Amino acid sequence: MIAKQTLSLLLNTGRTIKQGISMEAEGKLSEAYADAVARIELNEDDMKALGITDGSLVEVISKEGSIKIRAFRSKEVKRGHAYVPMGPWANMIVDPQTMSLGMPNYKYTIINVRPSEGKPTSLIEILAHYNAIIPTEIEDIELRGGSQKVYEYMVCPFCGELCDHLKLEVVGNEIKKVIGGCANSVSKLRNYHKHRILRPLIREGGHFREVSLEEALRRAARILSSAKYPLLFGWSSTVNEAIRVGVELAEILRGVIDNTSVVCHGPTALGAQDVGTARSTLGIIRHKADYIVIWGSNPSASHQNHFSLWIFSRGKWIKGRKNRKVVVIDVRETPAARLADELVRVEPGKDYELITALRMAVRDLDIELPSVAGVPTETIYRLADEMKSAKYGVIFEGMGITMTGAKHRNVEELIKLAHDLNEWTRFVLIPMRGHYNVTGSDNVFLWTTGYPFGIDFSRGYPRMVPGVTTAPDLLMRGEVDAALIISSDPVAHFPKRAVEHLSKIPVITIDPKWSLTATISDVIIPSGIVGVECGGTAYRLDDVPLRIKSILPPPPGVLCDDEILRRLLEMVKEYRNEGGRKRGEGYS
Numbered sequence: 403m404i405a406k407q408t409l410s411l412l413l414n415t416g417r418t419i420k421q422g423i424s425m426e427a428e429g430k431l432s433e434a435y436a437d438a439v440a441r442i443e444l445n446e447d448d449m450k451a452l453g454i455t456d457g458s459l460v461e462v463i464s465k466e467g468s469i470k471i472r473a474f475r476s477k478e479v480k481r482g483h484a485y486v487p488m489g490p491w492a493n494m495i496v497d498p499q500t501m502s503l504g505m506p507n508y509k510y511t512i513i514n515v516r517p518s519e520g521k522p523t524s525l526i527e528i529l530a531h532y533n534a535i536i537p538t539e540i541e542d543i544e545l546r547g548g549s550q551k552v553y554e555y556m557v558c559p560f561c562g563e564l565c566d567h568l569k570l571e572v573v574g575n576e577i578k579k580v581i582g583g584c585a586n587s588v589s590k591l592r593n594y595h596k597h598r599i600l601r602p603l604i605r606e607g608g609h610f611r612e613v614s615l616e617e618a619l620r621r622a623a624r625i626l627s628s629a630k631y632p633l634l635f636g637w638s639s640t641v642n643e644a645i646r647v648g649v650e651l652a653e654i655l656r657g658v659i660d661n662t663s664v665v666c667h668g669p670t671a672l673g674a675q676d677v678g679t680a681r682s683t684l685g686i687i688r689h690k691a692d693y694i695v696i697w698g699s700n701p702s703a704s705h706q707n708h709f710s711l712w713i714f715s716r717g718k719w720i721k722g723r724k725n726r727k728v729v730v731i732d733v734r735e736t737p738a739a740r741l742a743d744e745l746v747r748v749e750p751g752k753d754y755e756l757i758t759a760l761r762m763a764v765r766d767l768d769i770e771l772p773s774v775a776g777v778p779t780e781t782i783y784r785l786a787d788e789m790k791s792a793k794y795g796v797i798f799e800g801m802g803i804t805m806t807g808a809k810h811r812n813v814e815e816l817i818k819l820a821h822d823l824n825e826w827t828r829f830v831l832i833p834m835r836g837h838y839n840v841t842g843s844d845n846v847f848l849w850t851t852g853y854p855f856g857i858d859f860s861r862g863y864p865r866m867v868p869g870v871t872t873a874p875d876l877l878m879r880g881e882v883d884a885a886l887i888i889s890s891d892p893v894a895h896f897p898k899r900a901v902e903h904l905s906k907i908p909v910i911t912i913d914p915k916w917s918l919t920a921t922i923s924d925v926i927i928p929s930g931i932v933g934v935e936c937g938g939t940a941y942r943l944d945d946v947p948l949r950i951k952s953i954l955p956p957p958p959g960v961l962c963d964d965e966i967l968r969r970l971l972e973m974v975k976e977y978r979n980e981g982g983r984k985r986g987e988g989y990s
């Protein structure tokens with residue numbers, strides 16, 4: 403007999419190691435991905451209150467919708483809170499409001515949780531809501547034996563850390579060993595050949611039809627040229643050379659170009675626009691930093707080599723871990739917190755208050771409360787003293803800062819804290835960027851337009867208005883009428899309301915692998931995998947540009963992103979010069 407108790411909880415979403423590995427090894431249409439993502443983690447006491455045990459089915463309801471998923475106990479989750487890994491299940495319930503910043507409220511949506519019966523919500527049910535076509539057969543590249551080759555100093559194309567010390571052992575076209583890479587890197591590189599899109603496809607009725615690359619590009623060019631206001635989204639998992647072409651395409655189309663910053667570190671860019679920043683490279687951190695703050699980030703899951711490369715390692719002046727103090731500031735005890743000297747638990751959504759209190763303590767001002775944001779005032783004064791006494795300090799700032807509460811105001815205040823500390827010592831702030839070239843995407847957009855994301859060309863010149871020209875808002879308001887999605891998966895990462903509009907407009911997807919967005923697309927163009935089959939330039943999360951090399955040719959007939967985009971751009975220009983359909987006319 404199930405007790406029909408309902409609890410009102412605060413939902414937090416984020417990345418997990420299992421999610422990253424399953425996504426690369428098995429693909430997002432797999433059981434393994436569903437196992438990793440379709441789950442809710444609850445505090446033990448809340449589970450008791452609900453009368454459920456590990457693996458029980460619960461219904462999770464928010465203002466946006468409801469899903470049925472299995473519940474699991476977690477020591478990292480506080481009472482009154484819940485954690486669901488980012489993905490299509492979380493997106494069905496997250497609060498999509500962006501507060502005029504472009505970023506939906508992925509942290510702290512109010513949900514009701516109650517025990518349930520029957521079956522969990524399946525990915526097929528979610529995708530059916532978006533009129534997706536699930537491919538019946540997903541191909542791998544055939545592996546053929548051959549001679550063994552070893553490639554050194556390879557760059558990992560997974561996260562913003564862009565580790566450039568990888569050694570790859572390749573036999574024929576199979577990557578046999580990845581030395582120096584973390585679990586995510588090994589999973590991505592060793593499985594590069596799996597669940598690939600190997601031929602261009604066009605949606606016709608209820609299925610995909612194989613077409614030539616020429617036909618797919620022509621269809622894509624027609625869709626984009628005919629649209630009144632197309633969205634070009636993604637750009638953080640491709641190289642700078644492709645992003646440059648994307649900006650030109652957006653300008654010619656008078657559309658809008660946006661990258662995944664809008665759902666990760668957009669607020670970091672906005673904060674820096676307001677108050678400047680204080681930065682350094684990771685190399686300097688390794689050599690000099692003796693005080694390390696990790697605020698709202700869990701590199702143990704998202705940037706797994708971060709600790710070993712920059713915190714535990716020996717530098718020129720810092721002889722290793724024992725010469726550094728590491729403080730994690732977070733709402734929960736993350737795996738990263740367990741590697742730190744101290745965990746400072748901040749109340750959810752109260753980071754701004756804590757940063758402000760730290761700034762007051764740094765300036766020796768009186769804090770008249772016994773605690774701020776759940777942190778005792780004496781701890782705040784002690785932390786401020788430690789920071790001022792450090793020789794070289796760094797704050798690694800994650801999405802716990804950018805996605806919560808005051809968002810860009812959090813970042814602005816954190817930068818000001820670093821500025822204040824620079825009156826005493828040297829202190830810098832480095833954002834923990836997620837996708838491997840999201841930093842490059844921001845940089846290329848900045849060089850070419852003056853803005854880092856959400857750039858609108860509809861008036862013939864670039865402008866950026868967060869909350870107006872940013873992808874989630876444009877989709878939720880139904881303003882764009884076609885979309886080009888490159889190396890990104892908004893169906894997996896945008897709130898339900900945004901995906902609903904995406905599923906109603908023509909979508910072109912350029913991707914090496916099957917993504918959830920590919921399943922709702924009208925045109926799918928396969929591309930080569932950067933770091934294996936394609937090369938180019940990418941920016942590490944500390945703004946250092948690195949050259950990514952390729953080691954194998956792309957599959958027959960498959961091109962790299964920059965080449966695909968150049969051909970598409972030429973066709974769009976041709977189409978416009980020919981005086982084809984006028985803007986806004988339908989396409990066939």
Ligand code: SF4
Nearest residue numbers: 558560561565584707
């Ligand atoms: S930390 Fe990031 S860049 Fe480095 S090996 Fe892991 S996934 Fe790749």
